[in-house]
Amino acid sequence: MTAKRRRPTLQDVADRVGITKMTVSRYLKSPEQVSAALQEKIQKALDELGYIPNKVPDILSSSKSHAIGLLVPSLTNQVFAEVIRGFESVAEPAGYQTMLAHYGYSQSAEEARIATLLAYNVDGLILSESIHTDRVRRMIRTAGVPVIEVMDSVSPAIEQAIGFNNTAAAHAMTELMIARGHRNTVYFAARMDARTRLKIRGYEQAMREHGLEPFSLQTEEASSFTRGALLLRQALDKRPDLDGIFCTNDDLAIGAFYECQRQGIPVPQQIGIAGFHGHDIAGAMVPRLATVVTPREEMGRLAAENLLARLRGEPVRQPVIELPFRLEAGESLRPEI
Amino acid sequence: MTAKRRRPTLQDVADRVGITKMTVSRYLKSPEQVSAALQEKIQKALDELGYIPNKVPDILSSSKSHAIGLLVPSLTNQVFAEVIRGFESVAEPAGYQTMLAHYGYSQSAEEARIATLLAYNVDGLILSESIHTDRVRRMIRTAGVPVIEVMDSVSPAIEQAIGFNNTAAAHAMTELMIARGHRNTVYFAARMDARTRLKIRGYEQAMREHGLEPFSLQTEEASSFTRGALLLRQALDKRPDLDGIFCTNDDLAIGAFYECQRQGIPVPQQIGIAGFHGHDIAGAMVPRLATVVTPREEMGRLAAENLLARLRGEPVRQPVIELPFRLEAGESLRPEI
DNA sequence: CGGTAACATGTTACGCGTAACAGGATGCCG
DNA sequence: CGGCATCCTGTTACGCGTAACATGTTACCG
Numbered sequence: 001m002t003a004k005r006r007r008p009t010l011q012d013v014a015d016r017v018g019i020t021k022m023t024v025s026r027y028l029k030s031p032e033q034v035s036a037a038l039q040e041k042i043q044k045a046l047d048e049l050g051y052i053p054n055k056v057p058d059i060l061s062s063s064k065s066h067a068i069g070l071l072v073p074s075l076t077n078q079v080f081a082e083v084i085r086g087f088e089s090v091a092e093p094a095g096y097q098t099m100l101a102h103y104g105y106s107q108s109a110e111e112a113r114i115a116t117l118l119a120y121n122v123d124g125l126i127l128s129e130s131i132h133t134d135r136v137r138r139m140i141r142t143a144g145v146p147v148i149e150v151m152d153s154v155s156p157a158i159e160q161a162i163g164f165n166n167t168a169a170a171h172a173m174t175e176l177m178i179a180r181g182h183r184n185t186v187y188f189a190a191r192m193d194a195r196t197r198l199k200i201r202g203y204e205q206a207m208r209e210h211g212l213e214p215f216s217l218q219t220e221e222a223s224s225f226t227r228g229a230l231l232l233r234q235a236l237d238k239r240p241d242l243d244g245i246f247c248t249n250d251d252l253a254i255g256a257f258y259e260c261q262r263q264g265i266p267v268p269q270q271i272g273i274a275g276f277h278g279h280d281i282a283g284a285m286v287p288r289l290a291t292v293v294t295p296r297e298e299m300g301r302l303a304a305e306n307l308l309a310r311l312r313g314e315p316v317r318q319p320v321i322e323l324p325f326r327l328e329a330g331e332s333l334r335p336e337i
Numbered sequence: 338m339t340a341k342r343r344r345p346t347l348q349d350v351a352d353r354v355g356i357t358k359m360t361v362s363r364y365l366k367s368p369e370q371v372s373a374a375l376q377e378k379i380q381k382a383l384d385e386l387g388y389i390p391n392k393v394p395d396i397l398s399s400s401k402s403h404a405i406g407l408l409v410p411s412l413t414n415q416v417f418a419e420v421i422r423g424f425e426s427v428a429e430p431a432g433y434q435t436m437l438a439h440y441g442y443s444q445s446a447e448e449a450r451i452a453t454l455l456a457y458n459v460d461g462l463i464l465s466e467s468i469h470t471d472r473v474r475r476m477i478r479t480a481g482v483p484v485i486e487v488m489d490s491v492s493p494a495i496e497q498a499i500g501f502n503n504t505a506a507a508h509a510m511t512e513l514m515i516a517r518g519h520r521n522t523v524y525f526a527a528r529m530d531a532r533t534r535l536k537i538r539g540y541e542q543a544m545r546e547h548g549l550e551p552f553s554l555q556t557e558e559a560s561s562f563t564r565g566a567l568l569l570r571q572a573l574d575k576r577p578d579l580d581g582i583f584c585t586n587d588d589l590a591i592g593a594f595y596e597c598q599r600q601g602i603p604v605p606q607q608i609g610i611a612g613f614h615g616h617d618i619a620g621a622m623v624p625r626l627a628t629v630v631t632p633r634e635e636m637g638r639l640a641a642e643n644l645l646a647r648l649r650g651e652p653v654r655q656p657v658i659e660l661p662f663r664l665e666a667g668e669s670l671r672p673e674i
Numbered sequence: 675c676g677g678t679a680a681c682a683t684g685t686t687a688c689g690c691g692t693a694a695c696a697g698g699a700t701g702c703c704g
Numbered sequence: 705c706g707g708c709a710t711c712c713t714g715t716t717a718c719g720c721g722t723a724a725c726a727t728g729t730t731a732c733c734g
Contacts, residue, residue: 022713056689061718121391138387258623676734
């Protein structure tokens with residue numbers, strides 16, 4: 001029993017075979033460049049020692065980590081899980097490791113996460129926010145890594161933005177609600193981020209265009225089913241005659257719906273409800289939830305494809321890629337007249 | 338305009354001040370060891386150049402990355418998002434970066450992810466599975482990093498397991514269902530993993546102890562609300578007289594519940610429904626869902642605390658830490674008699 | 675004022691995989 | 705059999721932050 005064995009290196013493998021580590025390194029990268037006799041011996045030594053590749057020295061000398069930093073505000077939010085899935089479906093087969101970090105909707109935490117990711121020499125960054133501190137912009141520029149912003153088709157992007165038009169999406173759903181006879185509506189928001197502000201703008205514009213008074217309620221807490229129920233009680237306190245609520249995501253909408261059920265308020269007859277994003281549950285519940293279906297996985301996929309292109313040295317072709325959204329009327333709004 | 342500027346190094350900062358990089362390094366780590374006059378100049382140079390710390394050389398020479406690999410089967414599954422949150426609430430303030438990876442319930446993918454994480458020299462690993470390939474065990478041993486398994490209090494652990502007793506939890510809920518008069522029940526499972534097998538065992542034991550015939554339905558697909566609805570239709574095909582379903586997670590349970598609503602089946606009068614994990618939605622929906630509340634965040638927190646202790650050189654004190662679960666009867670089972 | 679402690683800064687070496695180049699061995703051709 | 709290509713393996717150097725040690729400087733004391 002020797003003292004605490006350290007992890008074997010290429011040198012250990014080479015020593016065991018009686019060759020230099022360079023040959024072992026070559027065998028790992030392109031076995032056909034090594035003579036058949038050595039191939040066998042090297043493989044044997046690798047197996048016996050249990051050699052585990054070590055990327056760190058190579059990252060140090062080549063400054064290429066084959067890792068990409070992916071920043072999302074929250075993991076609890078289903079939306080980002082799907083963006084991540086789309087991203088990895090492209091990045092992983094291409095040999096890139098995703099380094100995931102989240103920052104709880106705080107700009108200073110985002111800054112800290114980006115610094116950490118850059119300290120590990122990530123080759124590129126995907127951000128889920130479109131507003132950043134000057135320091136963040138500066139760090140990214142200095143580090144010289146490509147960056148793509150997802151979730152909104154905001155312009156101008158740092159370099160490239162891939163998303164949908166949050167304002168237009170909220171505007172469209174508001175119009176649908178009005179068309180279905182929900183005119184005295186409230187917008188529910190949690191954790192105010194840039195995207196939520198854009199959605200509220202779309203809601204307010206549409207309301208005003210129809211001569212209606214917009215009204216929005218927000219909370220600093222994370223959105224959740226419970227939170228949606230709470231907001232509904234608050235809204236009814238302030239506006240007992242409200243006939244519709246439009247929520248910044250499906251969770252709040254479903255929470256509000258359950259609260260209506262508890263209070264015996266018929267949906268959609270008395271109150272119409274609409275959510276945002278179009279998760280699985282929206283189409284499964286009774287009544288099916290009206291929602292804006294957003295291209296979550298596709299944003300992730302396209303972000304990966306475009307970032308990989310940049311890493312191959314290609315220039316940004318299209319600084320803003322705007323993907324379509326789709327309205328799903330469900331059964332939680334009054335039927336078409 | 339110089340050609341593509343490379344990211345500034347400590348040497349660049351030192352050159353600008355006219356000192357050696359060692360002094361700059363010291364300033365960053367413990368400014369008070371540097372004379373006041375230099376402190377100011379160094380800070381100015383750091384700001385002007387926008388120096389971004391680079392951990393890679395230090396990882397190479399110290400073999401300490403201050404990063405911990407956290408492996409989960411899925412990010413779409415809410416359960417793991419909460420384990421991650423608990424983990425980071427401890428690891429992040431302690432200065433450890435989490436490197437998150439997921440493997441879609443596939444053992445070979447888990448193996449590949451572990452290899453990648455070890456290639457980046459993570460200091461420790463958290464695994465969400467309790468069954469592993471020999472190669473995984475070997476890699477972990479050879480790498481010499483501490484490892485903790487979460488999600489089940491299975492014994493023996495590789496080194497340490499932190500979780501709850503899945504079998505006992507399922508057994509307890511089954512007993513509750515039987516006590517409430519749901520005796521002709523079906524167990525719904527998706528994506529068969531080790532934990533699900535343990536739960537099924539608990540369900541089957543409890544059923545047999547009461548002279549009842551266990552029956553389980555499973556699918557290879559990921560669990561979702563839609564999938565729960567599908568399983569309910571299948572179950573009714575095979576057992577039109579069933580009076581209760583127990584699902585391996587809340588999503589399936591809720592999906593099954595919605596399907597009951599669509600088919601006009603009264604819950605819990607005709608069919609009682611129970612889920613697993615106790616997410617927010619279980620307590621928010623109407624009727625509130627019967628569920629097993631599991632210590633998700635606490636598993637994450639404890640895993641982080643124990644791993645950090647190991648990294649400080651402390652030995653494993655308790656190879657298996659079993660945390661309590663709690664039954665929540667909700668309103669989706671028949672009332673107590 | 676010599677001696678020594680305390681402080682500030684510099685020097686050296688290290689970690690380990692790989693690119694780039696060098697060199698030796700073999701084979702083939704005219 | 706000389707010349708050259710081909711194939712295989714080895715040698716060297718590099719990336720950059722920091723631990724450990726060395727050196728220089730100032731201050732203070734008896």
